[in-house]
Amino acid sequence: MKISLDKLNRREIDKLDLNFSQKIDTINYCEENYKLISPLNLNGKISNTNKGLYLNADVDFTILDHCARCLENVEVSIEYSIQGFLVKEEDFDEDSFEDYDAFIYDNQEINLVKVIEQTIGFNMPLSILCKEECKGLCQDCGANLNKEECSCSEIANDEEIIDPRFAKLKDIFKND
Ligand SMILES: [Zn+2]
Numbered sequence: 001m002k003i004s005l006d007k008l009n010r011r012e013i014d015k016l017d018l019n020f021s022q023k024i025d026t027i028n029y030c031e032e033n034y035k036l037i038s039p040l041n042l043n044g045k046i047s048n049t050n051k052g053l054y055l056n057a058d059v060d061f062t063i064l065d066h067c068a069r070c071l072e073n074v075e076v077s078i079e080y081s082i083q084g085f086l087v088k089e090e091d092f093d094e095d096s097f098e099d100y101d102a103f104i105y106d107n108q109e110i111n112l113v114k115v116i117e118q119t120i121g122f123n124m125p126l127s128i129l130c131k132e133e134c135k136g137l138c139q140d141c142g143a144n145l146n147k148e149e150c151s152c153s154e155i156a157n158d159e160e161i162i163d164p165r166f167a168k169l170k171d172i173f174k175n176d
């Protein structure tokens with residue numbers, strides 16, 4: 001998804017329409033590679049404005065992530081809009097772009113996958129769960145409690161710590 005900005009920069013064209021549906025294996029976010037299980041769809045345009053090149057696009061795709069509780073795979077659909085200026089590294093200064101998002105490019109081309117990797121973080125669901133009522137994993141034996149019941153909690157109840165002074169009492173009642 002590398003787009004040449006040459007014609008825009010030479011003002012041969014005012015805008016460039018972007019309409020992609022591309023198969024991409026993984027997307028990197030927070031040093032982790034997420035597998036894409038749908039094509040990456042991107043629709044929008046890059047326009048020549050008096051402040052520079054401006055990208056306005058909608059993206060959607062589905063990644064594979066893990067349930068925060070039980071660690072099973074979860075398909076996560078992601079859909080959002082990207083807006084921001086495309087700026088050559090040497091032209092970038094924080095002051096003129098402080099009110100806008102800016103994406104840096106070099107060699108007259110912008111890599112839209114990189115732009116998505118820079119913006120995906122703000123658009124990921126805060127907590128990813130396989131289902132709202134996911135029971136998670138047993139903290140003792142690691143069993144997936146959605147699929148099986150382990151006996152850890154029963155054992156824990158049986159071995160409830162009893163103050164030794166009361167243990168004697170308990171024995172007395174037992175013999176009663
Ligand atoms: Zn789960």
Ligand SMILES: [Zn+2]
Pocket residue numbers: 138139140141142143150151152153
């Ligand atoms: Zn358990």
